Amino acid sequence: MSLLEARNLEKQFGGLKAISGLSFSVPENIIFSVIGPNGAGKTTLFNMLTSIYKPTSGSIFYKGNNITGMPPHKVAGLGITRTFQNLQVFLNMTALENVKVGCHMHSNSGLISAALRLPSVMKEEHRVRKMAMEVLEFCGLGDIADMPASALPYGILKKLEIARALAAQPDLLLMDEPAAGLNDTETMELCDLIVQICQSGITIILVEHNMSLVMEISHHVLVLNYGKLLAQGSPYEIQHNSKVISAYLGGE
Numbered sequence: 001m002s003l004l005e006a007r008n009l010e011k012q013f014g015g016l017k018a019i020s021g022l023s024f025s026v027p028e029n030i031i032f033s034v035i036g037p038n039g040a041g042k043t044t045l046f047n048m049l050t051s052i053y054k055p056t057s058g059s060i061f062y063k064g065n066n067i068t069g070m071p072p073h074k075v076a077g078l079g080i081t082r083t084f085q086n087l088q089v090f091l092n093m094t095a096l097e098n099v100k101v102g103c104h105m106h107s108n109s110g111l112i113s114a115a116l117r118l119p120s121v122m123k124e125e126h127r128v129r130k131m132a133m134e135v136l137e138f139c140g141l142g143d144i145a146d147m148p149a150s151a152l153p154y155g156i157l158k159k160l161e162i163a164r165a166l167a168a169q170p171d172l173l174l175m176d177e178p179a180a181g182l183n184d185t186e187t188m189e190l191c192d193l194i195v196q197i198c199q200s201g202i203t204i205i206l207v208e209h210n211m212s213l214v215m216e217i218s219h220h221v222l223v224l225n226y227g228k229l230l231a232q233g234s235p236y237e238i239q240h241n242s243k244v245i246s247a248y249l250g251g252e
């Protein structure tokens with residue numbers, strides 16, 4: 001069974017069909033990339049998969065359940081998390097605090113017991129801190145745990161955002177242009193991190209313009225053009241598909 005399935009998805013903004021007639025399925029435990037020119041509808045697709053936008057029509061199935069139109073926090077609670085095209089980290093918090101925000105998806109302390117600092121809450125706080133540290137270390141950020149996010153360079157913040165998404169213990173992680181703005185070394189590190197995340201059992205849907213990264217690590221690539229599926233297949237098939245070359249990849 002596929003982990004995620006989109007059936008005939010459509011999203012219309014006024015007269016513009018940002019996504020139309022889009023169907024695909026994502027098997028478990030792979031790196032599934034979505035590529036396409038600017039404005040092709042990639043972020044709109046992510047916004048539908050995370051329920052930020054309700055599809056105009058069509059449906060989304062996750063682990064066999066129809067999640068179309070479910071509130072975003074419920075979708076997140078089912079194990080779908082994401083990072084954003086425009087970096088979203090809390091600059092007034094430390095790196096560790098940012099990741100703890102992700103962990104709190106699974107924290108069950110109530111507000112009153114938290115205010116009273118009950119032993120159960122202190123224990124929970126200890127558990128969350130430990131888990132956040134583990135995630136930071138997994139992402140190679142253990143050393144900067146107590147640094148304020150505002151003092152960290154952009155490349156580290158991009159990783160920190162991934163760490164926060166991982167702290168919510170997703171089964172499916174959506175990444176919207178994680179390599180944008182990174183230098184070559186940072187891109188290589190990101191590449192390794194994405195592969196490690198997949199190897200840890202998390203399925204990844206990756207939106208990315210960096211074609212060497214996409215072709216190196218993806219198991220499956222889907223190409224969107226003007227909101228429609230242009231082609232899908234292995235990186236090799238996509239690189240040799242004449243429709244994809246003329247619409248997107250160019251002559252190189």
Ligand SMILES: Nc1ncnc2c1ncn2[C@@H]1O[C@H](COP(=O)(O)OP(=O)(O)OP(=O)(O)O)[C@@H](O)[C@H]1O
Pocket residue numbers: 013016018036037038039040041042043044045085
């Ligand atoms: N909230 C919105 N209201 C109106 N139009 C929108 C909205 N969001 C996206 N669009 C339009 O939908 C189309 C798809 O946009 P989207 O951001 O999904 O593209 P994208 O593939 O992510 O592009 P990029 O590679 O530049 O990030 C564009 O024409 C965009 O202007």
Ligand SMILES: [Mg+2]
Pocket residue numbers: 042043044085176
């Ligand atoms: Mg986008």
